[in-house]
Amino acid sequence: MTSVLTDTPRPAAQSPSELRETRDRRRALALLTPGLLWMFFFMVLPMCMVVYVSFWTQTTFSVNSTLTTASWERFMSSPTYLGAIWTTLRIWAIVLLATLVVGYPVALFIGLFVRNKTLQTALLVACVIPFWTSFLIRVIAWRPMLGTEGAINTILMNLGIIHEPLTFLLFSEFSVLVGMTQIYCVFMVGPITFMLGRIDASVIEAARDLGASFGTIFRRIILPLSLPGVMVGGIFVSVMVLGEFATAASLSGRKVNLLGNIIVSQVGSLKWAFAAVAGVVLTLIITAVIALALRIVDLRKEM
């Protein structure tokens, strides 16, 4: 013991540069600490709580902290809950694809074909403005649009295209998909437009001069350069869709039950442990999706 102590040389007096570095680092840490503490206490800790409570014992109207896997077993053996996982994944995949398919051409037009900066900004602003309306109002706005006496049915009937109102439009999976696509599309258009806007026009012109067709240019230049935008947009959309419950609650007429809806209804009936199990499952899904995406893009570089 003594030998260890004597062998370790006392650290030499720090040089001014080391002192300055230490001070700068301490200052940075001091500035950062409140934010990190906030995140720890109000985000990390609650999330740990979800995992913890998922192993608590659920009685009819309360939970107690006796650890058990009963809630997990019930969750895993219930077709309703397992169905919710499947529904969540299905809706997520379809909405992700739909926002990409619907949004990409718009991003292509704004980012690449509009070279006038003012018009470009104006179009982007036009895409963002609906975001400024309350999210819940935007969801509910689909009801008068899709309902049996809604705008679309009225128009189609008046045009004589249909004679009976289409009933699958509202209170179905379809209305949830349409609503989500409209609401989350902007998050796909934005990042892709940003990436496409950075492409040097002369690169494309050069390729064109060399006789490349638009298809080739798209495949070889535009698509690869826009991929980081697609990934960032994909992360945004995924995170938001996976955590959704309001759109389904409002537009599906209880026909679509996402994991988010399960959590809300379980909390409503004070089944905290079941809600926590659903929460952990949802966390695992989202973590997997984000981890997969982050393997492909470095978010810190793209932001």
Add this chain to the structure above:
Amino acid sequence: MQSRILRPTLALYTVLFLLFLYGPMIVLAILSFQSPDGGPQFPIRDWSIYWYQHLLGLADTSRVSQLPVGDSLLRSIVLAFMTTVVSTVLGVMSAEAFRTKFKGSGPAFYLIILGMMVPGVLVGLGMALLSNTLGIGRAWWSTSFVLHVVYTYPFAFLVMLAIFNRFDRTVEEASLSLGVSPAQTFRRVTFPIIFPGVLSAMLFSFTLSYDEFARTLFTAGRELTLPLAIYGTFSVEIYPNIFAFGVLTTLFSFTLLVIYGLLMKRFTARATRFQGQEEA
């Protein structure tokens, strides 16, 4: 070449896309002028502003109960304001910290960013469980408030990070070399220069918090915020008063946007006020 066909096609597509974005809102705005006996759908029986009066409590008693907007609106604004102040301060501090290189900056970055990634329903659930366990009462100004900051602080942080990336450090050094202390340098030089960014961060935080409800749902306790009041009407039948409310709250958001625009304009005008005199 192909772009002769491609360009107009894409332009037309973009127009259709905008229609897709705006369509429901337009329909909603039209239906908000439905007559008192009309439902939340077509046809419009008669144009009226009845549902606006109903919303503001000016209409006679009716079969439809009034939306509980008054108190909840006030709560939402106060909550959004509190959130804005705290998350902007935290965002500026953290972004300032990230200007120094330090070990562990990567994990710290992702920990902050996680706040905007974690679904509201999850942290909301966690917070509710936590406060239950600790025996803390849930309220919009406590448990909801801290979650709102968890959500908006990463946005404020990212905005400020982008601002500091473009910030010329030498003006701060110039101030120090003139004998001005670091604190005064921040107040007199750094802050005025980054102010437009701070304003954007505040705008972000305010709108996100004002509109947030997933994080509020399990944590607000008895007193509802505005989005919760709206959400409450989801499960029951809807009436055009909610459409009228949608129109008004949209107008409110735009007012906010215009104020922001004017502030920005005024700020940038100050920097260029004398530009015209160059040739004097």
Add this chain to the structure above:
Amino acid sequence: MLTLSRVSRRYGGTVALDGVDFVVPENTYMSLLGASGSGKTTLLRLISGFEEPDAGEIAIDGERIDGKAPHLRDIGFVFQNFALFPHLTVAQNVAFGLRYSAVSPVRDEAEIAGRTQDALQLVGLDGFGHRSVSAISGGQRQRVALARTLVTEPRIVLLDEPLGALDANLRARMCDELKAIRERLGVSFLHVTGSETEALTMGDKVAVLANGRIVQSDTPDVLFSSPRNAEAARHLNAWNIFDAGLCGAASEAVRLAVRFDQIDVAPQGQVPSDRPHLSAKYLTGEFNGPTALAFFRSKDGTLMQVVDHLSCPRLPALVEGQSYDLHFAFDAARQFQEAV
């Protein structure tokens, strides 16, 4: 008097400054000449306190200043990009240090206005006070930066390539003005530059920074005519430096330096007796107006330059690709022992 002793600074594995010993006397215009990447900006940042040295001492009038916060050092700094405060007017920029100084703030508005006015007058910007700094030209910005620094009466003013951002005409004029202003105030200037002409014109003394050390610090004429080592000579851009072995002289690693204007050219074999000489191939010439440069390549590949003044031409007609003998007076050559 500013004194640096054994000041070192490393960035990771690269050494920027390696034991710099350097003195800037009172009331002196000191030029610091160094190639880009020689650590000259680092040196200024260490003196001003934006960075700290790994080792060594920095002192003003015997008082240690390393380790002190930059705003307590009382050292002026003029930045290459001027670093004006974009949100303030010219006058507010100049008054900034007076108003918000941590140590000795001026509270009296009239005094601030008066001293600001005087400083603007000093740099020739009378009547520009109300302008925005984005509404003035590059040269004017330079003056604002200078006035802003001088008004606080620092103990020494550091100028980091202050003329680098200006065009050639403006640069010449600012040179004169900088000198005049400094003489009027009696404060020491430490002017860092990569241009040997700028350094020689401006400085009462010129120091050369190379390989992280001050290799020589002397008056411009002494430095120019007798550089003490190959590094100093190389920075003056007026000396041919080559191995003594080329002239068949000393066999050890001695390097010779001969100024461009002290080398003569003769056809091969026609060198006047007892003058050292070396053979080199003529590459090309370059016409510069009053002077012309001739480039030669010696046998070991060293590039040799010979300058010819048009008023008294002394070079024979030269043919590209042909070899000539370059010769010089014995005492025109300086010998450097060090192996580089």
